[in-house]
Amino acid sequence: MSRPPSGVCVHCLQGPQDLTWDHVIPRSWLPETVVPNVPRPQVPACEACNNRLSKAEAELLACFGWGLNPESPLARAIVKKAQDSIDPRRASSKRDRKAREALRARMRKRMREMEKAPTEGVFPGFGALPEYGQGPFITVHFPVDLFRLFMRKLACGVTWIHESKLLTDEYEVRWIPYTHDGWLEVNEAVDTFGARPLDCGPGVLLRRAPTSEDPIVSLIRLELWGQLKLIAHVRRKDRPLTDSLMTWQIA
Numbered sequence: 001m002s003r004p005p006s007g008v009c010v011h012c013l014q015g016p017q018d019l020t021w022d023h024v025i026p027r028s029w030l031p032e033t034v035v036p037n038v039p040r041p042q043v044p045a046c047e048a049c050n051n052r053l054s055k056a057e058a059e060l061l062a063c064f065g066w067g068l069n070p071e072s073p074l075a076r077a078i079v080k081k082a083q084d085s086i087d088p089r090r091a092s093s094k095r096d097r098k099a100r101e102a103l104r105a106r107m108r109k110r111m112r113e114m115e116k117a118p119t120e121g122v123f124p125g126f127g128a129l130p131e132y133g134q135g136p137f138i139t140v141h142f143p144v145d146l147f148r149l150f151m152r153k154l155a156c157g158v159t160w161i162h163e164s165k166l167l168t169d170e171y172e173v174r175w176i177p178y179t180h181d182g183w184l185e186v187n188e189a190v191d192t193f194g195a196r197p198l199d200c201g202p203g204v205l206l207r208r209a210p211t212s213e214d215p216i217v218s219l220i221r222l223e224l225w226g227q228l229k230l231i232a233h234v235r236r237k238d239r240p241l242t243d244s245l246m247t248w249q250i251a
């Protein structure tokens, strides 16, 4: 895709300024086997946001990769990428080596041995997995601030692609955990009212359901590598939360 014209960045809303293309789902989150020239959904973003988000996505990939089941064909390449990303022997330069070593040190700090499987915050979808066997378990704590940053970026990108609109300060992005009481309803709403899924590449299922009342208000469902399920809820800050979710039932 050609260089985007100058304009407003979909993430920080600053502009007009020179922009770059930001992939809605980072290319690094796709398996290596993907044909590199297939166009994927991209949005205009400033260079500062693009760099900031790329760093967050690389860090998240390292965290996600350690929580995925490597036996799954969709996740295998991602697990390998996550492992490679903290391996200094794979560095292409001195600087790259330092970055990989630093990431490895951060990942070590995020890993804990636990006797019992945690009941919350576990893959897939960060819900409890009762079928877990005997411990001890190695758990990976991931940086929730980076995760929230990504969920907002995802919402900004998909809203821009579907509605050609910016996510202004009037809206907020909430993450609905997989085990949330309303998850099944939310899931059904996405299937019923969702627009055509965005083709983001193998292993990625992305679908957005807008409300008829305000098309920016939406549910965005992202399924990654057949294992991780995420839903973002874009809502108006000035509306009570329940009202906002109810809208799908009458849309």
Ligand SMILES: [Zn+2]
Pocket (backbone or CB within 6 Å): 009, 010, 011, 012, 013, 014, 045, 046, 047, 048, 049, 050
């Ligand atoms: Zn920006």
